[in-house]
Amino acid sequence: MNTSMARAHRAAFLAAMSDGDVAVIPTGGEVTRSRDTHFKFRPNSDFWYLTAFPEPEAVAVLRAGHDEPFVLFVRPRDAEKEVWNGRRAGVDGARERFGADVAYPIEELPTRLPELLAGAERLFYETGMNPMFDSQVMGMLASSHVRSRDGVTAPGVVVRPGDILHEMRLHKSADELAVMRRAAEITHEAHTGAMAALRPGIYEYEIESLVDGTFRKHGGWGPGYTTIAASGANACILHYTENDNEVSDGELLLLDAGCEVEGYTADVTRTFPASGKFSKAQRDIYDVVLAAQRAGVEHVRPGNTFLSVHETTTRVLVDGMIGIGLLKGTLDENLASEDYRRYFMHKTGHWLGLDVHDVGRYFTEDKKPVSRELAPGMVTTVEPGIYVPADDDTAPEHFRGIGIRLEDDVAVTESGYDNLTASVPITAEDVEAACA
Numbered sequence: 001m002n003t004s005m006a007r008a009h010r011a012a013f014l015a016a017m018s019d020g021d022v023a024v025i026p027t028g029g030e031v032t033r034s035r036d037t038h039f040k041f042r043p044n045s046d047f048w049y050l051t052a053f054p055e056p057e058a059v060a061v062l063r064a065g066h067d068e069p070f071v072l073f074v075r076p077r078d079a080e081k082e083v084w085n086g087r088r089a090g091v092d093g094a095r096e097r098f099g100a101d102v103a104y105p106i107e108e109l110p111t112r113l114p115e116l117l118a119g120a121e122r123l124f125y126e127t128g129m130n131p132m133f134d135s136q137v138m139g140m141l142a143s144s145h146v147r148s149r150d151g152v153t154a155p156g157v158v159v160r161p162g163d164i165l166h167e168m169r170l171h172k173s174a175d176e177l178a179v180m181r182r183a184a185e186i187t188h189e190a191h192t193g194a195m196a197a198l199r200p201g202i203y204e205y206e207i208e209s210l211v212d213g214t215f216r217k218h219g220g221w222g223p224g225y226t227t228i229a230a231s232g233a234n235a236c237i238l239h240y241t242e243n244d245n246e247v248s249d250g251e252l253l254l255l256d257a258g259c260e261v262e263g264y265t266a267d268v269t270r271t272f273p274a275s276g277k278f279s280k281a282q283r284d285i286y287d288v289v290l291a292a293q294r295a296g297v298e299h300v301r302p303g304n305t306f307l308s309v310h311e312t313t314t315r316v317l318v319d320g321m322i323g324i325g326l327l328k329g330t331l332d333e334n335l336a337s338e339d340y341r342r343y344f345m346h347k348t349g350h351w352l353g354l355d356v357h358d359v360g361r362y363f364t365e366d367k368k369p370v371s372r373e374l375a376p377g378m379v380t381t382v383e384p385g386i387y388v389p390a391d392d393d394t395a396p397e398h399f400r401g402i403g404i405r406l407e408d409d410v411a412v413t414e415s416g417y418d419n420l421t422a423s424v425p426i427t428a429e430d431v432e433a434a435c436a
Contacts, residue, residue, distance in 0.1 A: 001262045003099055005175050006052035009168065010062065010070060013050060016164045019065030022117055023124035023161050025050060026059045026133055042221075045354040046126070046165055048263050053098050055088060057106050061116050062124075068101035071116060076105040114140050114154070123155035126162060162359060169353055170360030171377035176264065176353070177411060177420075180379065183220065183261040184409060184420040187268050190214035190257060191424045194229075195434035200249035200274050204229040207255065208243045215259040224265025225356045228256035235271065235403025236387040238346060247274045252282055254403055263354050267381050268421050269407035276435040278428055281398040285386050286428055288320030293406045293426075296348050296382040300374060300410045300417040306362055307371030310348040313384045317344055321386065325396055343388055343395075349381040352409055374412045379420070383407030 017023065027047035030038040041056045051060050053072065061071040077090035094103035104112055117123060117140070127134050141154050172180065190211040197210055207229040215222050230240040231247040235254035247253060251274050258266035271286070273279075278286055296313035318340045321327040326343065327334050334340050351358035360378075363369035374380070385405030388395050409420045425434045 001048060001052045001179070001264075003052045003097070005173075006048075006050060007099055008173070008175075010050050012168060013161075013165060014062055014064045014069055016168075017062075017064035017124065018122070020120055021064045021122045021124060021159075022120040022155065023062040023064075024059065024113070024137060025062070025126075025161065026130065027053070027056060028130060028133075029056045043263070044129075045169075045263065045359075046161065049165070049169060049354060051098060053089070053094070059106065059109055061113070063116065063120075070100050071102045071104070072098065072100035073104050073106045073109045073112070076107075110136065110140065113137075117141070117154050119153055120155045122157045122159050124159050124161040124164075126160055127158070166359035167361070169358065170351060171375065172353060172379055172411070173377070177377075177379075179262050179264045180266065180353070180409070180411075181420055183224075183259045183264055183266040184268075184423075186215055186218040186220050186259040186261065187257065187266040187421060188423045189218060190259065191255060191268060191270050192434050194253075194255055194257075195270070195272050195425065195431065198247065198253055198272060198274050198435060200247060200251075202247050202274075204231055204234075204243040204245050204247065204253070207253065208257075211255065211257045218259075220259040220261045221263070222260060224258045224260035224267065228254065228269075230254045230256075230403065231274070233390040233401040233403070235405075236389050236401070237403075238387070249275055250279065252278075252402065252404065254405055256405065256407065258356065258409075265352070265354075265356050266409055266421060267352055267356050267383075267407060268409065268424055269383055269385075269405045270424060270426065270431065271404045271406065272431045272435055277432055282402060282404075283428060284324045285326075285388075285399065285402055285404050288317060288324060289384055289386055289404045289406050290426065290428070291320055292317035292384040293382055293408070296384060297408060297410055297417065297419055300380065300382065300412060302375055302412060302414065302416075303373055305371040305373055306349075306380065309374075309380070309382065313348040313382065314340070314344070317384050317386070324399075326386070326388070326399055342392070343386050344384065345387075346385070348384055352379045352381055376412050376414050378412045380410055380412070381407055382410055 027044040033039045059073040063069045072094045074094045091103045094100045208227045226241045229243045231253045232251040234240045254271045256269040292313045295316045299312040387403040388399045390401035411418045
């Protein structure tokens with residue numbers, strides 16, 4: 001995210017508000033990891049989208065229809081603290097480098113914010129994200145209302161900024177898609193490197209380390225979410241992150257990992273064999289998942305609904321599970337009973353962008369929710385899987401303990417789709433070649 005992208009996002013957001021409306025968007029502070037150390041800071045996605053300002057303890061105030069609409073509260077320069085914890089932009093940097101019309105030290109927020117809110121009818125503010133900051137903002141509003149006899153007015157309505165902002169984030173610009181393609185390119189390097197490195201006796205954390213290191217080596221921020229490197233039956237745990245098992249000969253490794261670049265993340269899953277070759281049972285399940293994944297990707301196009309991608313993928317997946325003997329009965333019977341959910345229990349995809357499970361509505365706001373239609377600029381994952389628990393004595397024995405998921409990042413275009421992560425090997429033949 002560069003400042004010109006943030007400026008464009010800011011302008012669009014202000015234009016969608018009514019003159020006189022004010023939005024308050026905080027980024028939050030550092031989070032304690034243990035005692036006096038912190039997790040590496042990552043900006044709040046809404047704040048980052050509107051400001052491109054990377055530091056903690058900052059607050060953006062946006063005033064629609066104002067001559068100086070962009071106000072930024074930031075940590076001031078502090079020579080001693082910067083020696084210990086890194087450089088700060090400070091008030092001058094907030095204006096000169098990040099385009100703030102006005103900037104103040106964050107300590108002045110309690111006294112300055114009531115002035116900035118004065119006369120506004122609506123306040124755009126997301127409650128529930130930071131209870132302590134919620135209390136401060138609501139306290140400022142209450143204080144202003146008490147002073148109404150002195151002519152002080154404050155917003156009487158609090159509105160979710162996400163009602164506007166999250167729909168904006170759902171539709172990516174050409175610049176945003178370019179960043180996401182870069183994240184996809186680095187993710188390709190990491191996954192192919194993992195395929196080449198995998199062998200019996202290696203530990204899951206060694207693959208995790210290789211992947212996360214590749215993200216940084218090529219200029220990414222690192223993983224956009226905790227890397228999943230799940231071998232054998234661990235792949236049947238959807239969000240397995242321990243990554244501490246030794247990979248045995250004959251096992252598969254499910255790698256779910258995506259690089260984050262300038263705040264935008266890829267989200268890719270591949271499953272590949274430690275021995276370099278799929279067994280017959282592994283290949284049977286793999287081919288079913290691949291057929292379903294391809295059907296889902298092909299269904300991504302304007303006018304089709306988000307839910308119809310899942311339904312299309314699920315039909316192919318269930319039909320394939322019947323074909324290999326994992327399910328019994330007809331396709332319609334299994335779809336009606338949802339018996340297949342023993343082996344495929346999640347949706348086929350989710351929105352992708354600044355968050356790995358990105359913002360934006362999945363259904364319309366009619367009285368009866370209807371799955372929304374796909375439109376150019378949206379990016380969704382397509383990720384069917386089959387997970388057969390090792391202790392499932394109803395499944396054929398040769399399938400037990402096999403977990404396979406295949407996932408790509410697919411952008412909706414004017415005429416169809418663009419698979420941003422298509423270069424990562426996915427056919428069984430290409431995966432085996434990459435492992436070799």
